[in-house]
Amino acid sequence: MTDDSSHAAGPAALGFYYQSFFALKTLVALTGDDGAVAIESADDVELKDNGQRLLFQLKHSLISSPSAITISSKGLWRTLKVWIDILPRLTLSETQFYLVTVAPIAAGSVLEALGTPEADRKPLVAALVNEAERVVAEREAAAQEERPLPHKDRVAGCQAFLNLTPDARLNLLRQARTQAGHLPIDEMESAIAQLLTLIKPDDRESVARRLIEWWDRQVVYSLCGKRPQFISRGELQEHITELIGDIEHDRLTADFETMAYPADYQPDGMLTRQISLVDGKSHDLAKAIREEWKARQQRSRWVNERPGMAAQIASYDHVLKEHWSDKQVEIVEICEALEEVEKRNKGLGLLRWAHNDAPTTIRPIVAGFEAPYYIRGSYQVLAIDREVGWHPEYLALLADDA
Structure with missing residues (x-):
């Protein structure tokens, strides 16, 4: 105390x-x-x-x-x-x-x-x-x-x-x-x-940081009655072993899968603008904000800990944009003769595809990384940069925001 x-x-x-x-x-x-x-x-x-x-x-x-x-x-x-x-x-x-x-x-x-x-x-x-x-x-x-x-x-x-x-x-x-x-x-x-001491000196700070994040969750769960009150050394050793394995096999960890974004977090206005163009509902916006925060934090964590990840992230963004482009081209063609309300409805479907279907149909950034928030949130990051969009005419409609 x-x-x-x-x-x-x-x-x-x-x-x-x-x-x-x-x-x-x-x-x-x-x-x-x-x-x-x-x-x-x-x-x-x-x-x-x-x-x-x-x-x-x-x-x-x-x-x-x-x-x-x-x-x-x-x-x-x-x-x-x-x-x-x-x-x-x-x-x-x-x-x-x-x-x-x-x-x-x-x-x-x-x-x-x-x-x-x-x-x-x-x-x-x-x-x-x-x-x-x-x-x-x-x-x-x-x-x-x-x-x-x-x-x-x-x-x-x-x-x-x-x-x-x-x-x-x-x-x-x-x-x-x-x-x-x-x-x-x-x-x-x-x-x-x-x-x-079982971890190489260069890796100890990174492992300690991730260990503390895991530990914080265990403490909160123990205080809330979601797990036994006592946290055993066996549990701790098991998690440390997992972290060592991640390092040895160069695996990526889903650091933000169970984390909630800060209550005062304010997303980029472009995220909300893109969703409003397709009449996205409050639950669409809430999910987009949550996953964008997680993905942005994850991308930053990886680059800070492994500078070489910047190129891998950029390459994977290209994969995401290619899958989005295949969907978006179809929608643009379909919408040529449609009214605005129908265009918005098609765009809303594309937004929901990025959240519901993309994580299960697009390969992960590396084998074994299955956390869906990275794909969902990365699409929102790309939408903020206007590299992807939901409305079939999103670039023209957002031209004034340049």
Whole structure:
């Protein structure tokens, strides 16, 4: 979770996305095969591995030099409150608690004991008790004097800690760890890429980017109940293997097949103009916008990752235009003696052919690439450039838009 005090959506969203990155990085780094992670389960991130349950509380900030964690830090006490609340649902001997923060632990602080599993926790327990008692006492004094109550961001954790028995406090902290000075979110993708040691260094960034896109979908599906909550290392390894296979066989991947275009996406006006010439319905326009966005993003992705793809895309556009031309020539001949309404109707049929029939009758750009959005959307890209059109007289009718 974000540790910023701002209520703006940006830090909160980054804090949640940091959980996703951290979970992926944690699972990639595992050496065993039976690990699995979940987000927003018992904690920000929960890892099950080798019979152990590891719960991670994440404190993220993009501040270049975040304040060091001390015995009085609100993030520490909020973390303790979360852990104490879930204690009744846990087997403590099988659970480890981690406070993960991009900030450092204050030098010389008793909290440094949490960085060493074998370190004596008793001095830390005593320091936390003293701090909790101070917080509670200062609030009680303020209440008696009818002053504003201090420490509202820590008091719940302090009271919860004091409510534990001495043995329970010590046992909890014996299972607690810190990972301080952790990487911020803007460095996580690169860190994940470097963990992909089975992949050639030149390919790691590209594979990491595609892996993160797959991971994001799995996280969303797990939160929506569309898949099991825990994502296993086996699933992750299987997908990484598929990505390696794509590289080795130079296959193209359908990166945008399950993606939705942004809600604020505004298509080129020529797309809507071409469809309006044939009285396209709202569903025709909606499909065209969706597929054009996907195809345009895919074309850009391929060219950015493989500059040589530009020539292959241009060559395939020629194939698409040739198939369209065969259909369009027939329509032009048929429409010579027809009224405008009939011309529009024939053109609408050509538009719908590009969406419904072309993906099943025209060969894919490469063998094995079967995603229909590329052909559908590429026709819309070509229509925006007026290299294809739907109305039999589209060039003349659009001449004023040159």
